[in-house]
Amino acid sequence: MPELPEVETVARGLQEEIAGRSILSVTIGKSDFIDDPGSLEKELPGRKIRTVERYGKFLLLRLANREKAGASEESALLVHLGMTGLLMPRAVSEPQAKHTHVVMQLDDGRELRYVDARRFGRMAYLAGEKLQTELRRFGVDPLETRLEEFTKSIHGRRARIKALLLDQHVLRGVGNIYADESLWKARIHPAHLGARLNQGQLAGLYRALQGILRKAIVLRGSSISDFLDAEGMPGDYQRHHRVYDREGKGCVRCKTPIRRVIVAGRSSYFCPQCQRAPRGWRKARQAKRAKQARARPNSGRTRSDNQM
DNA sequence: CTCGATCCCTGGACGC
DNA sequence: TGCGTCCAGGGATCGA
Numbered sequence: 001m002p003e004l005p006e007v008e009t010v011a012r013g014l015q016e017e018i019a020g021r022s023i024l025s026v027t028i029g030k031s032d033f034i035d036d037p038g039s040l041e042k043e044l045p046g047r048k049i050r051t052v053e054r055y056g057k058f059l060l061l062r063l064a065n066r067e068k069a070g071a072s073e074e075s076a077l078l079v080h081l082g083m084t085g086l087l088m089p090r091a092v093s094e095p096q097a098k099h100t101h102v103v104m105q106l107d108d109g110r111e112l113r114y115v116d117a118r119r120f121g122r123m124a125y126l127a128g129e130k131l132q133t134e135l136r137r138f139g140v141d142p143l144e145t146r147l148e149e150f151t152k153s154i155h156g157r158r159a160r161i162k163a164l165l166l167d168q169h170v171l172r173g174v175g176n177i178y179a180d181e182s183l184w185k186a187r188i189h190p191a192h193l194g195a196r197l198n199q200g201q202l203a204g205l206y207r208a209l210q211g212i213l214r215k216a217i218v219l220r221g222s223s224i225s226d227f228l229d230a231e232g233m234p235g236d237y238q239r240h241h242r243v244y245d246r247e248g249k250g251c252v253r254c255k256t257p258i259r260r261v262i263v264a265g266r267s268s269y270f271c272p273q274c275q276r277a278p279r280g281w282r283k284a285r286q287a288k289r290a291k292q293a294r295a296r297p298n299s300g301r302t303r304s305d306n307q308m
Numbered sequence: 309c310t311c312g313a314t315c316c317c318t319g320g321a322c323g324c
Numbered sequence: 325t326g327c328g329t330c331c332a333g334g335g336a337t338c339g340a
Contacts (some may be wrong), residue, residue: 001333032316057334083333084318099318118317120334159310168335176333225320265312293330 002081003057004142004173004213006235008220010087011054013230017089022048022107029101033082033116034037035124043125044077044104051178056138056172075127078134082120085228088113098191117226138172142209145171150206154194161197161205162190163264174209177222177244182209182242189275191261196278215240242294243269261285 002010023044031037048064061077078088086097089110096103102114102123113121126134140149153170154161164170167181174182184192185208188201197205221227221235224245228234238245242252246269248262257275 080334082317082335114318117319118333120317122335157309163310166334 001083001175001177001247002085002221003175003225004054005178005180005216005219005237006227006229007057007081007173008054008217009220009229009235010081011052011059012275014052014059014087015241017230018049018106018110018112019034019051020048021110022046024105024107026105031101031201032120033101033119033123033267035122035126039125040077041121043075043127047075054147056141056168056171066246071297073128074131078122078124078126078133078140079114080122082116082118082122084118085114085116085121086226086228087115088228088232090231138168139170140172140176143213144173147203147206151199151202153203154197154202157194159194160190160192160264161188161192162266162268164194165209166264166266169184173213176268177214177224177241178209178216180244181182181212181242183211184271184275189272189277189281190263190270191281192278243271245269282288 011118014260021023023046026041026044028034028037028040044063045088046066048049050062050064053060055078057080059079059081061079063075063077063277065072065075079085081087089106092105092111095124096113097115099117099119100113100115101119104112106112114121124134137154142150146152150171154256157170159167159197161183162179165174165182166176180190182205186201186205188197188205205206216222216235216237219236219240220229220233222241222244223234223236224236224238243258250256251258251271251274254271256271258269259270259272262268
């Protein structure tokens with residue numbers, strides 16, 4: 001799942017590979033994940049890719065203006081990889097992978113291909129004020145923000161810390177894996193309310209989050225099932241996961257089996273010993289489960305989740 | 309403001 | 325082997 005470290009890895013790879021190249025033409029297949037497919041076909045051909053940057057979980061292909069038009073309007077192709085998106089340059093001769101939806105022919109004989117089985121990604125060509133408005137919707141970059149700013153964005157929020165970490169309008173770039181890993185490192189249960197965390201906890205979370213993101217970038221991200229970088233290589237950080245996808249396995253700090261619960265609608269992995277639940281959380285959860293069981297009497301037991 | 313529910317989509321895991 | 329069912333997961337959106 002591409003989160004900040006994975007997208008950063010792809011952005012660096014693409015910057016190396018395709019910055020300075022021009023797009024000759026665009027071919028679009030399925031387009032339901034593209035904001036305005038027509039604008040890509042109209043605006044991209046003939047444009048040079050100046051730089052490739054990461055913005056939260058988006059790839060930002062910043063484009064040079066056409067020579068004739070004097071306007072100095074900023075423009076970019078935004079690409080969100082969703083869950084299964086891949087963006088990589090390939091030789092024209094290479095067979096197209098299944099689920100290839102966008103192909104951009106480049107001026108060096110290669111093609112920049114977007115492949116996305118589930119199409120949970122997003123693509124949009126944006127320029128000028130529209131681009132600025134779109135970028136302003138998102139929160140601060142967790143690697144650029146200072147502790148005071150981070151604290152301010154969390155403190156005074158009544159949502160659960162897990163929800164806040166995942167909210168791209170609060171912080172841009174954090175997803176489920178790095179939220180859980182950071183909370184484990186900082187010993188904070190995902191169901192705690194942001195407003196209830198003290199200065200020490202927030203400082204610890206800030207350091208944990210930055211440290212984990214930086215290390216994950218060095219290791220070129222986590223490859224759980226689909227992620228590949230711009231060169232088609234998987235990342236290595238999944239070998240360093242302490243809680244994510246480790247349900248039932250021992251916490252590396254205290255050997256307590258890692259558990260998985262739903263917090264803020266997302267599965268959340270944590271150590272019940274190192275990360276103590278907030279007051280009332282267990283009881284509220286049990287009550288909710290009982291209510292669900294009453295609503296659906298035939299679904300009392302689900303498939304046993306065996307550990308890998 | 310915050311919550312849960314719902315939808316989007318497909319491959320993979322699982323039960324039979 | 326194959327078919328049906330469930331599920332993951334980021335994000336938008338809607339109603340409570």
